[in-house]
Every structure is written in structure tokens, then in C-alpha cells.
Amino acid sequence: MHRWSIAACYTLEVAKVIVGVGGGIAAYKAALLVRELGRRGHTVKVVMTRAAQRFVGPVTFTGLTGEAPVVDLWDPSYAGEVHVELAAWADGLVVAPATANLMARAAHGIADDALTATLLCFDGPRVFAPAMHHRMWDHPATARNVATLAADGVRLAGPVSGPLASGESGMGRMAEPETIAEALEAALSDGRPADDLAGRHVLVSAGGTREALDPVRFLGNRSTGRMGYALAERAAARGARVTLVSAPTALAIPPGVDRVDVTSALEMKAAIDAARDGADAIVMAAAVADYRPSERADDKLKKTGGPLTVTMVRNPDILAELGAWRADSPRSGAGPVLVGFAVETRDLVAAARGKLERKRVDLVVANEADAAFGRATNRVTLVDATGEEALPELDKARVADRILDRVVALLRR
Numbered sequence: 001m002h003r004w005s006i007a008a009c010y011t012l013e014v015a016k017v018i019v020g021v022g023g024g025i026a027a028y029k030a031a032l033l034v035r036e037l038g039r040r041g042h043t044v045k046v047v048m049t050r051a052a053q054r055f056v057g058p059v060t061f062t063g064l065t066g067e068a069p070v071v072d073l074w075d076p077s078y079a080g081e082v083h084v085e086l087a088a089w090a091d092g093l094v095v096a097p098a099t100a101n102l103m104a105r106a107a108h109g110i111a112d113d114a115l116t117a118t119l120l121c122f123d124g125p126r127v128f129a130p131a132m133h134h135r136m137w138d139h140p141a142t143a144r145n146v147a148t149l150a151a152d153g154v155r156l157a158g159p160v161s162g163p164l165a166s167g168e169s170g171m172g173r174m175a176e177p178e179t180i181a182e183a184l185e186a187a188l189s190d191g192r193p194a195d196d197l198a199g200r201h202v203l204v205s206a207g208g209t210r211e212a213l214d215p216v217r218f219l220g221n222r223s224t225g226r227m228g229y230a231l232a233e234r235a236a237a238r239g240a241r242v243t244l245v246s247a248p249t250a251l252a253i254p255p256g257v258d259r260v261d262v263t264s265a266l267e268m269k270a271a272i273d274a275a276r277d278g279a280d281a282i283v284m285a286a287a288v289a290d291y292r293p294s295e296r297a298d299d300k301l302k303k304t305g306g307p308l309t310v311t312m313v314r315n316p317d318i319l320a321e322l323g324a325w326r327a328d329s330p331r332s333g334a335g336p337v338l339v340g341f342a343v344e345t346r347d348l349v350a351a352a353r354g355k356l357e358r359k360r361v362d363l364v365v366a367n368e369a370d371a372a373f374g375r376a377t378n379r380v381t382l383v384d385a386t387g388e389e390a391l392p393e394l395d396k397a398r399v400a401d402r403i404l405d406r407v408v409a410l411l412r413r
């Protein structure tokens with residue numbers, strides 16, 4: 001694998017990739033995956049099962065890769081053994097679509113065609129993108145095979161829930177090509193010493209603040225803290241010293257992370273202000289309450305016959321105050337990289353751009369409320385002064401890495 005610098009700031013791994021195409025209707029999307037991998041700079045060779053050729057013609061892949069796909073274990077154009085040569089050539093391997101039958105054969109080490117024989121010879125990063133009817137996906141035999149493959153080190157991209165070939169809807173639809181390409185790149189970069197934040201101090205806030213009404217009740221929000229914790233975990237994995245200021249969550253402290261527990265917005269502000277000097281980057285992933293009850297009752301509030309009226313007062317906007325603090329510092333323009341989040345229900349990018357300017361930060365990570373809360377994945381748009389980049393739906397750790405890639409680039413300015 002080679003590391004190329006693109007446009008002076010982003011780095012991209014380019015790799016030699018085998019795309020194994022199984023026999024399912026989603027095989028047409030394998031063509032889009034091959035094109036996506038090519039667009040990302042990877043060199044692709046395609047191996048097709050016999051059934052795959054009933055869904056999409058080999059010539060399609062010849063057009064996309066400049067090379068005829070391998071469809072036959074006995075291909076005479078290979079002097080040696082085609083599966084052994086392919087496996088020796090590749091840095092990574094994707095199976096898309098991974099049908100129930102193909103996963104069963106792979107899980108049991110059956111090698112009766114070019115693709116399954118190559119799978120047995122290849123021990124590098126492997127990603128399977130399952131696609132099948134939801135009843136096949138739910139079947140215990142498939143579940144056993146998936147568990148076996150996972151134990152053997154295979155990563156899964158998808159499946160996702162949605163319309164299926166049968167006209168029904170359910171879990172079993174192949175993940176989108178971009179998501180599969182991202183999963184492969186994540187698998188390829190595993191084990192690589194990722195130290196591009198070594199020597200840096202990254203301050204992350206996470207979780208939803210709780211604003212107390214009385215000793216037993218609070219006003220809160222739907223944030224679970226997963227995005228902020230993923231950021232803290234990935235920043236630490238990339239070599240940073242990480243301080244995580246966390247509102248209450250059910251999550252464990254990520255390895256190597258220094259966690260400061262807080263409850264309310266005012267406590268979070270105090271903890272952030274105490275840690276901000278010397279930080280190289282501050283990422284405000286927390287959902288901070290904009291208002292708090294004007295007073296907290298000393299005793300539990302008792303119900304009455306009438307309505308309850310609570311007066312709320314504004315909380316400080318921690319991120320906006322960090323933006324102002326940085327702008328007003330004697331070394332104006334210096335100071336930490338500032339990243340904010342914007343969870344919106346409408347006009348996502350416009351609202352994020354407004355926050356970028358109003359809060360004077362470097363990057364705003366915008367997401368739709370329903371795509372964000374409590375889920376393992378997230379679909380975000382990165383908004384900065386130069387434009388916006390819409391990312392596909394990704395695992396939160398991968399979203400964290402993409403945000404940290406931007407932080408690394410901003411630190412190099």
C-alpha cells in the first residue's frame with residue numbers, strides 16, 4: 001500500500017483490491033462499487049461467481065477496470081493458479097453482494113469456484129456486504145455463518161433495512177457502494193500506526209446536559225453521547241492526549257481517555273474553561289441545554305390541581321464563548337481548532353453555516369436529528385468556510401475519523 005498526499009492536506013491510502021461479486025440482484029451495484037473504488041484511487045480486479053454472471057455481464061467490469069474479470073478457476077490466461085496469484089496481489093478484498101449461499105461456502109472453507117478459492121488463499125482485510133431476502137438473513141444458519149466469518153476476521157458492511165427484490169421491505173438490502181468502500185478503507189487502515197495526533201491535546205464534550213428541576217427531576221435531551229465518545233476514542237487511538245468532558249451517559253470510558261464527569265451546562269462550561277488553555281482542538285459534540293429552570297427546588301415538587309409553570313433562563317453558549325475567547329486572544333487567529341455540531345430538523349446546511357459564522361468556529365458537523373440520536377451510525381455534512389462535504393451513512397467511529405482528518409488538516413495550516 002502507498003500513501004499519497006492529495007492537495008497538500010488530505011492523505012489517502014490507495015490499495016490493490018479484489019471485488020468478489022456474488023449472484024444476487026444487488027450485483028448491479030457491485031459495478032458502482034468498482035467505480036467508487038477506482039474514483040478513490042484504488043486498483044481493482046474483479047472475480048465473479050457463475051451466478052453473478054446471470055445478473056450482470058463480465059464486460060461491464062472489463063469496461064470499468066480495463067481488465068476482464070476472473071470467472072473461472074481454470075482460466076488459461078494465468079500461467080499459475082489464478083486464486084493464488086490474485087490473493088498474493090491484493091491488499092484487500094470485498095465481497096459484494098455476499099449472498100447467503102456465498103457466505104455459507106466461505107464460512108465452511110468450501111473452495112469450488114474462483115472466488116471462494118481466492119477467499120481461502122487471502123488472509124488480509126476482508127469486507128463482506130451481505131444482500132438477501134430478510135428471511136434468509138434472519139435464518140439461524142445465516143446467523144451462524146456470519147458469526148463464523150466475523151470470528152475469522154471478516155468485517156461486514158450492512159446489510160441495511162429497505163425495499164428488497166421481492167417487493168417486500170426488511171433487513172437484507174446491500175449497503176450503498178460508498179458505505180462499502182468506506183468499510184474497506186477502514187479495514188485497510190487497521191493496524192497502521194495512526195499517530196497523526198501525537199503530541200496534541202484534544203478536548204471533547206459529549207452527552208446531553210441535565211438541568212435540574214428538583215432533587216429527582218431534570219430536563220434533558222435525546223443525546224446518548226456515542227458520537228462524542230467515538231471522537232474521544234479515535235483521537236486517543238491516533239495519539240492525542242484526550243480530555244472528555246462528559247454529561248451523564250451509559251458509556252464506558254474509552255481506553256487512554258481522561259474523563260471529567262459533569263451534569264449541567266454550567267458545570268460543563270466550567271470544566272471546558274478549566275481545560276481549554278493548551279488544547280490544540282476542542283470538539284463540542286455535547287448536546288448542551290440552551291435553557292435551565294431559573295431555580296432548582298430544594299425539595300421534590302408536589303403535584304397540585306393546576307398546571308405547573310417553570311421559568312427558564314438562558315445557559316451560556318459554551319461554543320460561542322470559545323469562539324469569542326479565541327478571536328479576542330492576544331494571538332488572534334491562533335488558539336485551538338474549534339469544531340461544533342448542529343443537529344437540525346430543517347435547512348441543515350444553511351443552519352450549520354449560520355452557526356459556523358455566528359460562533360466563529362472552523363468546522364460545523366451538521367446532522368438531521370433522526371440520523372443522529374442513539375444510533376451506531378451517523379450521516380453528517382461537514383461545513384466549513386470553503387464549502388460542504390456530505391458524507392455517506394457511516395459507523396460513528398468512521399465519522400469521527402473523518403472529522404479528525406479535518407482537525408489534523410486545520411492544525412497544519
Ligand code: CTP
Pocket residue numbers: 265284285286287288289290315316317318319320339340341342343355
Ligand atoms: N452549544 C454550546 N452551548 C450551548 C448550546 C450549544 O456549546 N449552550 C454547542 C453544541 O455543543 C454544538 C453547537 O453549540 O456544538 C450547536 O448547538 P445548537 O444548540 O444546535 O446551537 P444553537 O446556535 O444554540 O442553535 P439554535 O440557534 O438552533 O438554537
